[in-house]
Ligand SMILES: NC(=O)C1=CN([C@@H]2O[C@H](COP(=O)(O)OP(=O)(O)OC[C@H]3O[C@@H](n4cnc5c(N)ncnc54)[C@H](O)[C@@H]3O)[C@@H](O)[C@H]2O)C=CC1
């Protein structure tokens with residue numbers, strides 16, 4: 570077992586410079602060298618024992634074959650950027666961070682829906698939402714929407730039937746749903762590949778006035794087909810967090826989507842720290858060492874800690890105020906639209922710049938809400954969304 574021969578003090582750990590708190594976590598295990606993830610090369614890893622990456626590093630045979638790597642971790646949920654076969658062939662241990670940022674993505678989707686519902690004058694509780702991919706993100710979104718009273722169904726051919734969950738074929742989901750939220754990994758092989766899962770045919774099959782949300786991976790939607798469909802169907806609304814060929818974003822498509830963001834759906838500080846800590850813990854296990862640093866040690870207090878509602882607030886108002894106080898997606902959308910004025914190279918750099926310098930965003934659970942003077946409906950909705958309700962002796966479950 571490789572881990573037995575590694576002396577932690579001598580470990581060289583190469584890490585993406587955009588991993589928050591990477592030194593605080595990993596420095597006790599070795600010498601941490603941080604580098605830009607997108608341009609990481611085989612030379613950078615020649616004498617490295619550990620690579621701690623994020624999604625922008627293509628971890629493939631060329632990158633690892635001449636290295637002395639023993640462990641690769643990605644502080645992300647998705648790992649389509651990692652060639653697992655290449656790691657296996659070199660005997661390199663691998664770990665990802667499943668579910669680390671699932672709450673963050675769910676909150677992104679709920680905030681996007683809240684903004685579109687207000688703009689178009691409807692209430693989300695009256696809509697039918699279809700979730701494609703009911704894993705860590707999809708199942709949390711399913712539960713949150715169900716608790717809000719939304720009609721919800723899912724498409725996930727890899728799942729067994731489950732009580733209380735309506736699983737349907739993709740065609741049926743497209744036919745019946747007002748909102749389609751994509752939460753699959755990007756895959757190009759197997760029985761159910763997701764590459765271009767939403768092609769021209771599926772996009773055209775969406776209901777009149779439907780909303781498409783992609784916060785999974787860009788290439789799950791055929792972006793060229795989406796552009797063509799949006800040119801002829803102005804009834805559709807589209808929310809894109811992820812783009813085919815990132816960091817290249819098609820400005821024509823950007824102009825036509827309703828909410829556009831630079832792959833930050835999972836960028837809550839809580840989700841990022843969880844990702845870092847999960848990989849740190851996996852490395853400690855691999856090395857046979859105790860994990861001394863905990864998530865609690867690393868997580869700062871949020872900038873906003875408390876909201877207090879009176880009895881005059883209604884459920885729609887309360888949920889919008891609480892959501893927008895924690896995360897206002899319109900700010901990210903406005904920043905992203907600045908890319909429209911840029912030349913291609915500047916656009917690529919700006920996409921990464923926005924991600925690297927992303928402002929601190931905290932999850933709903935970090936906000937304590939006193940709604941004891943508000944209606945039971947207000948309390949129930951806030952709780953369904955995941956806010957922390959101050960105990961008021963009422964049962965709101
Ligand atoms: N925009 C962002 O910042 C983030 C994006 N992601 C992306 O979202 C994806 C999903 O995240 P998780 O829920 O954590 O992953 P997960 O692996 O827990 O769930 C994925 C689900 O998709 C299902 N699935 C696979 N192929 C499918 C197909 N052809 N049709 C329908 N369902 C299919 C799987 O059975 C599984 O239940 C990740 O793989 C990642 O690429 C994840 C976190 C943040």
Ligand SMILES: O=C(O)C(=O)[C@H](O)COP(=O)(O)O
Nearest residue numbers: 623624625645646647835836
């Ligand atoms: O976790 C995932 O999967 C994601 O998509 C990440 O949020 C992407 O973040 P970066 O790794 O690109 O910083």
